[in-house]
Amino acid sequence: MIGLLAPVAVVTLAGGWSAHLGLSVRDHLEATRDALLRLRAATSTRDPALMAGALADAQRHAAEARRLTGGPDWSVIAYAPVVGDGATTVRGLAESAAELTDVLAAVQRVGAPFITATTHSLNRLPRTLADLDAAAPVLDDAATRLARVSSRLADTPADTGVGPLDQARGTALQEVDRLRGWLGDAANAAALLPPMLGRDGPRHYFLAFQTNAEARGTGGLVGAFGILQADHGQVDIRRLSSDSGLGASSVPIVDHGPGYRARYGPSAAKLLSISNLSPHFPYAAATWTGLWEQQTRRRLDGALATDPVGLSYLLQVIGPVTLPGGEVVTAENVVDLTERTAYARYTDPVARKRFLIKVAGTVSEALPTAFAKPSELLPVLLRMVDERRIQVWSRRENEQARLSTTPVGGVLPQRPGPFAGLVVNNSAGGKLDYYLKRSVDYELGPCRGALRPTTVRVRLTNDVPGERLPTYVTQRLDSPKRPHAVGSNLLWVSLYAGVGTKIREARVDGDLFPVIKEAERSHPVYSALLEFAPRQSRTLEFQLMEPSSGESPLVPIQPLVRPQHTRITQDSRGCDS
Structure with a gap:
């Protein structure tokens, strides 16, 4: 919610008293923003007094902005021509700021033992589990409340004709959704850790x-x-x-x-x-x-x-x-x-x-x-x-x-939506994947009725050094009696596509390639067994037709030694949810 703005440009068009009212709302929203920035800085210092003071200021100013935009005078502006959409969105921002600061206050109260503590004695661990138990329902409620905040703010006009206002709305939505995701993860951790760490027995x-x-x-x-x-x-x-x-x-x-x-x-x-x-x-x-x-x-x-x-x-x-x-x-x-x-x-x-x-x-x-x-x-x-x-x-x-809904569960989700998951399995029996470099480019085209064209390009490089490596690292157990270049590798490369996706064609290094078509947990899977010479790069390109969806693309990353470089691009016309 750091993206709060001054809404006075919206309401000055509606007259003097409206302008005064707009200026007051602006001042309180700007004060809320400044207090939240102070809160963020205070959190890094773990100073409870600074955190409490900044949060109290944010709550007070956000509550006043909500009061001013919730009265009959603001309602008149919201129904006025030209400025009505802007006034409605400003009211949505004020309501969101007030609800957000209340949520943060509740979270701060239950989170204080973890935020302010730098060390705990090992004898205090049972007390820590009790603190987590107490925090779990509060964090669950906080995530639920922010989901409602996000939904209500998303229902406000997105195109008011006032660029800064529209930008502030978009930024606020992103901030609320980011915080909601963090609180959801924290709620899951608080609910799972006590029993899984032996609260009720080994x-x-x-x-x-x-x-x-x-x-x-x-x-x-x-x-x-x-x-x-x-x-x-x-x-x-x-x-x-x-x-x-x-x-x-x-x-x-x-x-x-x-x-x-x-x-x-x-x-x-x-x-x-x-x-x-x-x-x-x-x-x-x-x-x-x-x-x-x-x-x-x-x-x-x-x-x-x-x-x-x-x-x-x-x-x-x-x-x-x-x-x-x-x-x-x-x-x-x-x-x-x-x-x-x-x-x-x-x-x-x-x-x-x-x-x-x-x-x-x-x-x-x-x-x-x-x-x-x-x-x-x-x-x-x-x-x-x-x-x-x-x-x-x-x-x-x-x-x-509960674990299956979180990243720590390592679940291959079955829900629909844009999806491109690269999975590599070593088929040579060596240890050369220490040197494997990976990149995934996921390009989502425009929605055309029920389907949209997408392209996934995967580039893999066997970046093995030129120096001599141990035989155990470079061995080829897949075909030990055949001659292989020292440092070559054999990889089973699979692309997991979104549920309901169909493949148009696949190419390897520019040439058409007959990939193996399978399925796992509702996902179509397209695989190829590829040989890699030392320091060779190979490119796989998948031309797909996937179901139209307004959901955000999901690109899970397999945890290998070197990071995967991922780039996602979407057609500017987007898709409806």
């Missing part, structure tokens, strides 16, 4: 460490795993093991349905190494827990996954950790150390896996110190969730239902 989860130097649908090959125990907020990671510590099943451990079996084959639900080819995290999580339970006869409450990039973010809070041999692991070196250096240092796979488990164990032992720094941990966790560096599945239906 919980046990399969914890997968994904090596995204060898790409899989959820991120990377599971190179190591452990069992995470949470009890009244205390987190402990036990039984760390390499991937060889979890045996295969003779039969599929879980039935993900005929569509899954048709796309991935029966072995994907038997073997840890190919258990997460699908980007839909619940498939992998159910397989992992099933394999563990079959082997140990011990039931688990769910599963989590992270990767070395996620560990680097946690180390920003924890600080450097020292391995038993004296080597220091930091936020800056952990990714390179575990996904590149380790392969060059250890020619013996057993020794290398032992080293990686040592890294994971040392970071895990220091993890409780991060939970004692909630104000530092929260932004790190939000980044991990946003990048899918942490994904979570719960066996309890009510928790999983």
Whole structure:
């Protein structure tokens, strides 16, 4: 709501008293804006007095702007010719500002323990869970109220003839929707964390460490795993093991349905190494827990996954950790150390896996110190969730239902709308995806009745260095008896398109290409198995016809080592919702 403006230009056309009234509304809306800016600055200082003062000022001025625009004098202006639409939109802005500041006041009250605290003792963790319990319904209500604010503001005239006013309305809508999304995520976290962290008794989860130097649908090959125990907020990671510590099943451990079996084959639900080819995290999580339970006869409450990039973010809070041999692991070196250096240092796979488990164990032992720094941990966790560096599945239906609506659930959504998801699976058996570069250009054309033309261009580069790499990194297990250029790679590349989308044609490097057409969770999936020479770039272009929709395009990003560069462009004529 920082985009509030002075509405006086709208009402001066309606006469002297109207101009005076407009000036008063302008002054209060500008004062609201200034107070909200002060609130934003005060939040970064964690000074409760500054935050409370700025918020109180914002509430007072917003309430007065709503009072002035809610009376009969303003109603007369709203029904007047020429200026009526502008006056209606100004009233909508004033109402939105007042409701927003009330919501912020409620959130500030329940969020104070987390905003102002720099550290918590580990003994206070049960109290922290109680604070989260208390915050959950308030945050839920706040998100619901902002949804109503957004709906009402969206119903006000968007084209009033006054450019600054129209721009302010658009900015306010964006701000409200952004805050609503943040509050929704916070509400989910507040509702889920207490029970999942053992408020009601110990919980046990399969914890997968994904090596995204060898790409899989959820991120990377599971190179190591452990069992995470949470009890009244205390987190402990036990039984760390390499991937060889979890045996295969003779039969599929879980039935993900005929569509899954048709796309991935029966072995994907038997073997840890190919258990997460699908980007839909619940498939992998159910397989992992099933394999563990079959082997140990011990039931688990769910599963989590992270990767070395996620560990680097946690180390920003924890600080450097020292391995038993004296080597220091930091936020800056952990990714390179575990996904590149380790392969060059250890020619013996057993020794290398032992080293990686040592890294994971040392970071895990220091993890409780991060939970004692909630104000530092929260932004790190939000980044991990946003990048899918942490994904979570719960066996309890009510928790999983809530997780599935959030990014941390790692769910491949089945709802309609513009969608372009690039998923890469390594088919060579090496570790060259550490060097993989990705870009996705998603161009949405104009709506033409029920359909719109779209183009998705995917560019992949095998950016392997010219230096000599360990054989374990460059090996070609897909066809070991055939000669291959050292550093070449084989990737199973898939584009997940929006529900109801049809393909017109596909090209690889400019030539027509017969992609494999499949489906997963209602999404059409177009795949190609592509060979990459060292330092070769290849471009896939998909010409599609997707259902017309006014929904925002969704482009989920597979969590690999290097970031994906994404560009979305839409025809200026847009589509109706």
